[in-house]
Structure formats: C-alpha cells, structure tokens
Amino acid sequence: MSSKIYFNTGRRLSLRRMVTGMATTLHHRLAPRHAKRVARDLLLTPQRDQRAITAPAGLSEQPLATPQGEIMTYRLGSGPVWLLVHGWSGSARQFFPLMEQIAAAGFTALAYDHPAHGQSAGRHGHLPLFLRTLETLLEHEAPPVAVTAHSMGAAVVLSSHHPALAGVPLLLIAPVLDYVPQLYGMVARSGYSMPLFKAVVRDIEEEFQLPLANLDPLGQLLARTSPATIVHDRGDRFAPYLDSARAAEQGEHVSLITTEGLGHGRILASAPLFSAIGHLRQTL
Template identity: 55%
Template sequence: MSSKIYFKQGQGQKYQRKVINWVTRLHHRLAPSHARKVARNLFLTPDRFDRGVVEPEGLVKASIETAEGKLMTYRLGRGPVWLLCHGWSGASSQFFTLMAHIAKLGYTALAFDNIAHGESAGSHAHLPGFIAALNCVLDQEPDITGVVAHSMGSAMVLESRHPQLAGKPILLVAPVLNYTENLLISVEKSGYSMRLFDEVVSEVADEYGYPLADIDPQQQLKRHRAPVVIVHDRGDRFASFSLSEEAAALPHVTLVATEGLGHGRIMQSEPLMQAFDGLAEQITPLPLVG
C-alpha cells in the first residue's frame, strides 16, 4: 500500500477523511472499473527508497530472474549466508551498515530489493508478492544460515513456508506483527472507501491464493522452531512495540528494546549489531576472520 496511507499517523482531519470517503465511494459507484484501477495504484504502489546511501567496498550487485520479475541482489563478504529482507517502501541499501558488520565477522550478507522496490523491476507490490519473491530468491540460493528482516519484511519472512527457513534463526527489526490489523486500521483512518480496498485485496488474494484473513505473523512466530531476536524501539510510530513485548514471552524469542531510534534509524544502530552477534553465537561460534 502507498506509504501515504501505510505510514499515515494520528487521527488526521476528520473533515478531510469524510471528503475522501465520499469522493471515493461516489467514484466507485459511477465508474467502478476506473475506481478499482485508481485504488490499485494507490494501495499497491510503494515509494522507491532513494537516500543516496554509500555502497560498502566489495559489494557485488546482480539481478536474478523470478516469477515476480527481475530482482536486484546485493552480496557482501564470504562464508555462511545471512539473508536480509527490507520492508514496505524500503530497499537493501538500508542494510548496508549491517551488511558490512556481518561481512567483517566472516559471513556473507545477501540482500535483495523486493519487487517494485529499490532497483528491482515492477510498479505494484503487496505481501503475497513479497512472499513469492522471497521464495524465488531462496530457490536460487543453495543454503542460508539465518535471516534478518525489517518492518513488513518481518511479516514476509514469518509467512513464508519455504523449507530453507525452517529451523533458521531470525533477527526481526521493528516487526509489523499485526500486519492485517495494522493495514485495515490505516486504510480506515485514511477515509478511503473500504469497499474499494476490499475489491483490490480480493483481486490479489485470488491471483496468489492468499486471502488477507490467512495472514497472521504473530501465529507464525509462535510456531517457529528456532531462536528469534527482536530489536524494537519503544517509541516506534509505525510498528507496535507492545506486540514485540508480548512476543518476548515466548521461550524462543528475545527482545532488545531501544530508545530514541524510531522505525528507521534503528537499522544502523549499535544495538542491532550487538543483537546480530548474540543471535549468531547462539547457533554457532562466530567465524574466525584472518
């Protein structure tokens, strides 16, 4: 969904929401096909992340062909592979700091721009497409040691049923664990016609065989059979910190709480680097770097 809605915060202007609701419902009534096309573009078009991030030395970029289109991948380092997965309107470049840290420890950091994000192809995206793209990347990678995922990328990883993810450690950064609820609340607060939204969602669900009601990252987290570390800022305005606190009650989940880092800056933070070190050591001692 467009970040103009997905990342919209607060109650906003009551009058503005009413106008949006009235206009979109009228549009749907008078020109349903056009209204659905406009809604699809609004809900399924992410912003392209472009912050001019400096690429780390030694970064290898390569495109791969998938059923979802051409995806750009980024590989750094040598050794066991950790896969890094960004969120909505994000990009692999957000992970460059962490990737350099992972590579220095003797691992390979592998990230990819999801469909319609970063340097990958496509104009529309959604969680079922995210999951399909992730599975395509995993199909082309012989083996991975673990996964790091940010924001909506966390829902993507938890919802994937790819066999390579079974029993693998996961580092979740500012995860959106209540994906469906969060999505519905965001659309409702925007004032946009829920009927139009439902029609767009139904089209995607029919195409991928993945109804919105079946998406439940919290439940999938409970079922995961490997260590999970969550790094989450108490002041995060986009993903619920309280849900991460609840998840930390699970025996295989550890929460690292931060202050003042928000939803984005946390990705370049020292607590995240330390959390990675701790999770990696739970599985196997860190590789010796000569």
C-alpha cells in the same frame, strides 16, 4: 500500500478523511473497474528509497529474473548465507552497514530489493507478491543460516512456509507482526472506501491464491521453535512495539531488546542492533 496511507497512523484531518471516503465510495459505485485501477496505483505503489548510502567495498549487485519480475540482489562476503529482507518503501541499501559486519564475521550477506523497490522492476507491491518473490529467491540460493528482517519484511519472512526458513534463527527489527488488522485499520483511518479496498484485496487474493486472512505473522512467530530476537524502539510510530512485547512474553524462544528514541528507521544503524548481530553470529 502507498506510504502516505501505510504510514499514516494519526487521527487528525477528519474532514479530509470524510471527503476521501465520499469521493472514493462514489467513484467505486459509478466506475468500479476504473476505481480499482486508481486504487491499486494509490494503495500499492511504494516510494522508491532515494537515500544516498555508500556501497561497501566488494559489494556485488546482480539482477535475478523471477516470475514476479526482475529483482536486484546484493551480496557481500563469503561463507554461509545470511539473508536480509527490507520493509515497505525501503531497500537493501538500508542494510549496507549490517552487511559489512556480517561479511566481516565470515558470512555471505545477501539482500535484495522487493518488487517496485530499490533497483528492482515493478510498479505495485504487496505482501503476497513479496512472499512469492522471497520464495523464488530461496530456490536460487543456498539455505540461509540466519535471517534479518525489518518492518514489513518481518511479516514477509514469517508468512513463508518455505523449508529453507524452517529452524533458522531470526533477527527482527521493528517488525510488523499483526499485519492484516493493522493494514485494514490504517486504510480505515485514512477514510478510503473500505469496499473499494476490499475489492482490490480480493483481486490480489485470487491472483496469488492466498487469502490475507491466512497470513498471521505473530502466530507464525509464536509457533516457531528456533530462536528469534526482536530489536524494537518503544516509541516506534509505524510498527507497534506492544506486539513485539507480547511476542516476547508469550514465546519462550523470543527475546526482546528495547530501545528508546530511535524510531522506526534510525534503529537500523544503532548500537543495540549491532550488538544483537554480534550475539547472533556467535551462535551460528
């Protein structure tokens, strides 16, 4: 979804929500096909990450042609593959500081831009598309020995049943775990027409043969047996901290590192995360 809605968790501007609901509902009734095209542009267009982050020395950038469109991959170091998966409206460049640490420890840090993100092709994005892209990438790479994922990237990784991810230790940063209910809740709070949104979702489900109801990142995390470490800020406004706390409470293999005052983005360059990276690499 557009970050204007995906990251809109406030409950203010009730008048704007009411007007949005009336306008999108009327549009859907009068011109359903056009309304769906407009909705796809609004709800499924991420913001390109424009932050200036210096690339590490030795970083290799290489495009990969996939059925989902050309994506850009980033590789640093040598040795076993350590995969990094970013979230909505993010990019692989967010991981550059982590990639330097991973490469220095004797691994190949491999990251990529989701479709419609960073330097990858595409205009629209959504979880089924990201899931298929991840699985295409895994077919072209050696199986990873560890996976780090941020935000919605965690939902993508946990939704995959690719054998290359089975038994792989996970490091999840501010993960979106209760993805589908949170998605629908955010759209509802925005005031956008739910029938119109559901029509867009049905088109995606038919195209990818993947009902969203089948996606349960939290359930998949709890069903895994390999170690999973979550680093999450208690005050995160975008990915509910309580879902991570619940996962750590219910899953014996899930551990939680709680931070304070780092939010959803600054946590990516924080000492607690770097410490978690160091601990995980010692176990591999």
